Amino acid sequence: MQPEASETLAYLELKIAESQLSSTPDQLAAETRAQVSLLARRQFRLEQKILASDEAQQVFLPDATLEEAYQRIQSRYETDALFAEALSNAALTPSGFKAALSQEMRVEAILERVSSHVEPITQDEAELYYYTHLERFQLPERRQASHLLITVDDDQPDSDLRVYRKLCALLEKIKQKPTRFDKLVLRYSECPTAMNGGHLGLVAPGLLYEALDNALFKMQLGKISEPIRSPMGYHLLRFEALYPATRQPFAEVCSAILELLTERQKLKYQKDWVRHLGH
Template sequence: MQHLTEEQALTYLALKIADAQHGKQLNELEGEQLQEVMAQARRQYLLEEKVLASPESQQVCLPETTLDDAWLRIRGRYEEEQDFERALALVKLTPTAYRQALSRELRLEAVLEKVASQATPISDEDVARFYHRNLDKFTIPEKRRTRHLLITVDENRADAGELLVLQQMEAIRARLLKRPELFSQLTLQHSQCPTGVEGGQLGLVTPGLLFEALDQALFQMQAEELSPPLRSPLGYHLLYCEAIIPAESKTLEEARPKIIEHLQDKQRQQLQKRWMLQL
């Protein structure tokens, strides 16, 4: 059996880079894009050659079943065998060469996994330290269940257009103050936002999602409160705060599994990086 050539390995790497960075097939790239992808593939290839020449690589055995499973997953993306072969032919790869390149990639992953397995367990002190230094990461912000009604301003009518909209909004607001249950009906009749057909529902809103003036007003409102007319670049709005869902903070115990996973991933990556720098 022929061994994988350097050119074939570079093509395989370039295929993956083109897809990851540009969302394109390798044969769809040209000019500077293609040159940069091929240059990156060569840099990666040279580093991978060092990894494969390491003593750790000699200790790795890649089961044929692992390769078969990966091969079938990739092959399964194509309806017909001929479609797969045609796609490879466009970049001058044969199915045999592609399988060899895939085997090479899986061996590399196994070597790096072996290096990462030397990571020390994450201690309770590590978890607690990370939690207390990053409390903001474990806080779910306050939310407001919100509806709104929007009427746009006719810019061609200058101040008159603005005044007419304000008068209309005040009239609608007066009705809603007496009968807030009419919000959905009046929104359907008057709102010029697509949400009008859904009663003006904005759903659960967190700070920073709305225009600044609306955001500031909403998060100062009480539950079941109706705002005055509020100006935004779109026009005038009425906000109705249906309910307030208070901010929540995860406890240390609730956050523990995610913290351990994060710290383990970070430690494993650092081990792999340090190891490769020594090659």
């Protein structure tokens, strides 16, 4: 096997391991590594067919485009040394990595060209998809909330009780005069949101810490909670507005549906084209 092909296989193994297993090939058990290697070889043979097609002769990848992609990947690493180390761990050299990246980008460009003439999805087709998949466009109930947070120092034995008592005292002040909440947030809250009134924005179920989530979705509108413990510390939570569960209107999601169905149609066309290569 030519060195360039060997490094392209190493590149494909790296891509498969990262995308499917959130790992790198050198971190995999022998059996899993063998499976990744098999998938990489299949992908390699498929890409060679695509690159040998008549359509491939009409696709060119500018050096500047390749270099930009290479630099973008390299910039994800803190230093050039770390990038070089990552390549070495994957049995890749900079030149081999760039050659494999070039092949990947050419294959993508060829497939895009092949499917560029598919019939566009009509709005009627998008609307049919919408009404046959209404459950996908449901928005859960959302609640607008703000909070006041004081953190707990777990290294200090009395920190938990001290913070809890402080929140209780602040809550009493708020109960006497609810309009104090914003001023007390600005003065005492240790969350960056303090500069914006402690606002958490529109919150759907499951986005906050479990204790906060449970409390918020049981509160009455306009109320302020008792001190709530989270991994960060203690919170006072204010429930400010309710947005009931609703369905996104078709007009709002039409463009997203058109894009989704177009990509599906292009992908199907690409698979059919690849399947008939060499027949």
